[in-house]
Amino acid sequence: GDSVTQMEGPVTLSEEAFLTINCTYTATGYPSLFWYVQYPGEGLQLLLKATKADDKGSNKGFEATYRKETTSFHLEKGSVQVSDSAVYFCALTFTGGFKTIFGAGTRLFVKA
């Protein structure tokens, strides 16, 4: 079945460090891919998305490229801030579909 696998956390970085959170997926077809972020005590909010192969989603300094050949959608940021501390979820859904599949989430801690 369709699934999303994320790297296990927590990930602990110092401020201004480079961030990579790995995400790979298994899907029968060509899904759209998303990264959501959940700050403490809040619901999830969309961070970025890509709807087809080679698309790059970007927002707030975060980027991810839809790689069909490696079935991956890794999240990157060049210089993290303390305010980026949160849980990050990779997800997929299909056009016209009514179900979004989420990864397990990766908790990020950024130290000052």
Next chain:
Amino acid sequence: KAGVTQTPRYLIKTRGQQVTLSCSPISGHRSVSWYQQTPGQGLQFLFEYFSETQRNKGNFPGRFSGRQFSNSRSEMNVSTLELGDSALYLCASSLREGGGVDEQFFGPGTRLTVL
């Protein structure tokens, strides 16, 4: 534009009781999805409603049910509560127009504790 609202925010029940959670989507959104979030299982899809019809369902027992009203508001019901039902229940709304892929907007969740 107001966001997704969920009520109540916190709930404490005992085993065997039932509970109803409510979700009001963003105005104009016709799709409402429900998720269960726990430390052990992560974020799991419960079901999605669109135009008052359940369009997809996750792998949860029949004790978990839902419905959607004509104004797109949705309720989720859990009967015969078990300790393992303690979780954060998240609701998300989206447009779902034209069968396209839409961003989901999440509410803050209802924290259910079963004693």
